[in-house]
Amino acid sequence: MKYSEARQGRTFIIRLEDGEIVHEKLEQFVRDHAIARASLIAIGGADKGSLLVVGPDESRSHPVTPMTHELYDAHEITGTGTIFPDDEGNPVLHMHMACGREENTVTGCIRKGVKVWLVMEIVLTELLENSAIRQLDPHSGFKLLVP
Numbered sequence: 210m211k212y213s214e215a216r217q218g219r220t221f222i223i224r225l226e227d228g229e230i231v232h233e234k235l236e237q238f239v240r241d242h243a244i245a246r247a248s249l250i251a252i253g254g255a256d257k258g259s260l261l262v263v264g265p266d267e268s269r270s271h272p273v274t275p276m277t278h279e280l281y282d283a284h285e286i287t288g289t290g291t292i293f294p295d296d297e298g299n300p301v302l303h304m305h306m307a308c309g310r311e312e313n314t315v316t317g318c319i320r321k322g323v324k325v326w327l328v329m330e331i332v333l334t335e336l337l338e339n340s341a342i343r344q345l346d347p348h349s350g351f352k353l354l355v356p
Contacts, residue, residue, distance in 0.1 A: 213356040215246065218335030225329040228256070230322050232302045235331065239292055239300045246336040251288040253329030255280055255308050261317030272350050278315050283326040284308035288319070292333075295343045295352050303343075303354075 221242070225234055231251070239247060259280040266274040290304025306323065307316040343352035 211356045213339055213341055215336040215339035215341075218337040219244075220335070221331075221333045223331040223333060225253070225325045225331060227325055227327050229325045229329075231319055231325065231329065232304070232322070235292065235302050235333070236300045238333075244292070244333075244335050245294055245300070246339055246341060247292040247333050248336060249290050249292070249304070249331055249333040251286065251290075251304070251306065251329055251331050253286055254326030255284045255286045255306065255329075256324040256326035257282045259284075259308070259319075259323040260321035261306065261308065261315060261319060261323065262321055263315060263317040271348070275321075277321055278317060280308060280310075280315075282310060284310045284315075286323075286329070290319075291354075293341050293343050293354060296345065301343050301352060 261278045262275045263278045264276050266276050286306045286308050288304050288306035292300050292302050295301050304319050306319055307314055341356045344355045346353045
């Protein structure tokens with residue numbers, strides 16, 4: 210285990226609008242508001258055509274081949290995530306969502322593009338006095354959190 214400590218800063222209440230791409234809008238929001246690190250929660254709707262990464266094709270293969278799932282219609286969502294800068298200073302959102310419709314639910318990472326259906330509510334809390342970054346891990350090919 211690796212860890213670091215942070216202090217809570219500003220809290221933002223955000224409403225994403227119909228058709229917006231979640232990770233694009235949130236990464237732009239933190240750039241616009243000089244937020245380097247944050248945690249967030251989300252509730253609302255994800256639209257048809259949204260893409261989730263739902264795991265690696267094989268658990269221990271290299272390179273990792275991600276599996277994707279496309280939502281077939283509007284889904285109710287709940288999600289949680291973090292934003293940390295990469296080694297070039299760019300904000301990177303890492304968020305997982307559970308997306309449900311009727312009796313079916315799929316959970317995955319939103320990095321391939323989740324579109325808002327009607328509205329998505331975000332509560333974003335800034336994390337201060339911390340230097341954690343996402344750094345490229347050559348073994349996995351992912352930008353992993355270095356607390």
